[in-house]
Every structure is written in C-alpha cells, then in structure tokens.
Amino acid sequence: MGTDHVTEKQPRAPRTDARRNHARILEVAHAVVAEQGTQASLRDIARRAGIGLGTLYRHFPTRDELLETLLGERFDRLAATATALETAHPPADALTEWLAEYAAFAAVYRGLTSSVMATLEDETSSLHASCLAMRQTVGRLLGNAQQAGLVRSDVTATDLFALVNALGWIAEQAPSLAARRDHLLGLVLDGLRPAAGRP
Amino acid sequence: MGTDHVTEKQPRAPRTDARRNHARILEVAHAVVAEQGTQASLRDIARRAGIGLGTLYRHFPTRDELLETLLGERFDRLAATATALETAHPPADALTEWLAEYAAFAAVYRGLTSSVMATLEDETSSLHASCLAMRQTVGRLLGNAQQAGLVRSDVTATDLFALVNALGWIAEQAPSLAARRDHLLGLVLDGLRPAAGRP
DNA sequence: ATATAACCGGAGCAGTGCTCCGCATACAAT
DNA sequence: ATTGTATGCGGAGCACTGCTCCGGTTATAT
Secondary structure, eight states: OOOSSSOSSOOOOOOHHHHHHHHHHHHHHHHHHHHHOTTOOHHHHHHHHTSOHHHHHHHSSSHHHHHHHHHHHHHHHHHHHHHHHHHHSOHHHHHHHHHHHHHHHHHHSTTHHHHHHHHHHOTTSTTHHHHHHHHHHHHHHHHHHHHTTSSOTTOOHHHHHHHHHHHHHHHHHOHHHHHTHHHHHHHHHHHHSOOTTOO | OOOSSSOSSOOOOOOHHHHHHHHHHHHHHHHHHHHHOTTOOHHHHHHHHTSOHHHHHHHOSSHHHHHHHHHHHHHHHHHHHHHHHHHHSOHHHHHHHHHHHHHHHHHHSTTHHHHHHHHHHOTTSTTHHHHHHHHHHHHHHHHHHHHTTSSOTTOOHHHHHHHHHHHHHHHHHOHHHHHTHHHHHHHHHHHHSOOTTOO
C-alpha cells in the first residue's frame, strides 16, 4: 500500500478567498481591539472587514480563538523579553523592568487584564497555554529575585501576576489613574521587598 | 388666596401599589445582585419581582439609581465605620482595619469595584456623592496615618482607593485568588509604609 | 358613583453573541 | 473548456441585553 505520489492524507490547502479573509479579519480585529478593547463587537469587526458574520465565526469559532491568534505572538514575545532580561540584568532590575513592560502593553489593549485572568483560570481556553507559559517565565525572574533576597519569599508568581494585572485594571478605569500607573507600580513593588525580621 | 385646608402644594402621597412595588423591587434587586453581581439583568429583576419592566424603569430610571438606593446606605455605614475607627484605634490600625472591612464588603457584591471606580469618575452619577464622601472619610484616616509617619506622604486617597478596589477586582476574577486576598492586601499595605530616606 | 391623575405592563427598537444552512465559487479532474 | 464538488460565504434567525413609549388599568379624592 504505497502510492508513489504524496497523496497520504493531504487535507487540501485552504482556498485563496479563505486565506484572504483570514488575514483581513486579523488585520481589522487588531485595529478594532486597539480602539475599543477586547469587548469589541464581533459583528462590528466582520462589518468593517467587509465579510459576513458567519465567515468570521468559522475562522474563529470563539472570541478567545481570535484573541489567541491576535495576542499569542505578543505573549510569546513578552516571555522572550523576560528571558532576555534575566541574563542581561541583575534580578531585581530584570523583574521590575519586565513588569513595567507588561503594564505598558496592557495599557494598549483595554480589557486584556480581565481576559488574561479569566484565561489563566480556564484550562479549556485557547489562550491558556501562552498565558501560563508567560507566567512561568516571569516566575523564574521572581525566583531569582527571591533567591537574591530582594523579594519576600511568600510571594508567588500568581500573586505577582494578579497584582500587575490589577494595576492594568486600575489604569483602564480612568485616564487620571492611568497617569499614576508607574507611581502605583512603585508602591506595590515596595511592598514586595523583604523587611528585617520577616520571611 | 388662602385656602383653610392644607392644600398648598401637597404632591399627593404615592399610591399604595406603587409603594408596594418600590419595596418589592429593592428586595428582589438585593437578592439578585448578591447572586449575580451588579451586572444582573434588569429584566430578570423585574420578572422575579413579578412586575413589568416599565414599572421597574419608572421607579429607577437608570441602573445607577437602583444601585444608589441599594448601596448608598451601605456606603454611608462604611463611612461611619471609618469615623468610629478613627477615634477608637491608633492611625495605622484604623486604616488597615477599614480597608479590610471594605475588601470584605466588596467580596459580596461582584462588580461593585468597577461601579465604584466608574462612579467616582462620573460626576453625574447618582452614586457619585456617597462614593466621594466615603473616599474623603477614608482620606482622613490616611492623613492621620501619614502625619504619624506610618504611611508614605506621596500616597493620595485616590491611590489608596484605587488599590483596594483593584484588590477587590482580583478577588472577583477567581476563587483561588479570593483566598489570597488578605495576603495581597498585606503586601500592598507594606508598600505604603515609609522607608528610611524616602519622603 | 364618578372623574382623573397616577401607575402598570409589555410591545417595540436597537444592540449583543452565536448557530445554521442555502447558495456561490474556487479548484481539480476530465 | 466543461463539469463536478468540496469548501467557503453571508445573512437570516434565536435568545438575550438596556431602554422608551404609550394604551389600558386602578387607586383615590370628590
């Protein structure tokens, strides 16, 4: 049973119009989400992409799936940034710098923080993997800082992630608070430093 | 122009059915909001109260108005608690104790934190007044703690409110995080303490 | 008993997420 | 070039949301 040609089980490549629509959806979705946040209307995205709603839903059956494609790469890049910072900076600097970077990113995509938190909780989410990977990478930075005695040992990566996302949430609530984002981040980070006579 | 009777401009008391519905709405709304959070469907509330949607909207033209009646009293009580703590405890204890109380309250009403933050920003909201009053009262506690040198002087009441609401937000995101709420509150509070050689 | 102001309740509008399926079409085989 | 069909398209439709508007009901004062 061996046909000469490569006709094993090629499921046939997607049609050109499908590929075109796929790309167009991502293009428009990026713009709309940057404008209106992760809660943007999918109908609106379809309309602005000049395609039918059904088409959008076939390409991305759930909102998460769309966000995954939209954000997955960014998350991976943030994880890579963490790894880079790990070798190039002393532990404490690496951690604070990454957190600042993440906060800046969260400022662009409104609603991202909620999505991330929900995703980390929901294992069936398609965004789960990339979020978890990112958290684990940051967990290494945290571990380094703790080993160096620069961060309290009773702080988990989950804690840290929750806090930095909460700061992102604050910034989303009001422009005036967004301006104080760095200040608040500083306050929180000070809370993570070990004090004399504490674990 | 002086009629003997008291017919000056009495706008006439509300009808008994109106009073009954008003009370019933509040009763049901409390239950539903406690169950489903502040984003509960108003249609659902009307349905469960056994009244028409129009009736609900006439009694409370906006969601905020309903929440105001539902939460205003609680807010006032929280403000009163703050005043009580101010005289009964040393500055730092008073502040931390109040914050813990607020966090506990926020845990009951899901979505409350978002409402509060939005309300503080929106002066036209009917909840604005009570929220602002509460924040100002807490601001006094904060001022005392700062004067006693127990809290950094560059922390504003707005900062503090944002942070404690953010902690409430975290707890809403996942049950597992709700369990660590007090721990996270501790972390944040440590960040507020002044360090040597800092303002 | 009656007049009427106050009140009730739901139909209706515009929006949302999401499903389903008849029809058009890109592509392969002839 | 023609034809067959798998594949993809797009919108009608369902169930929900917040909110408005108004014809019919009813409590209350006369």
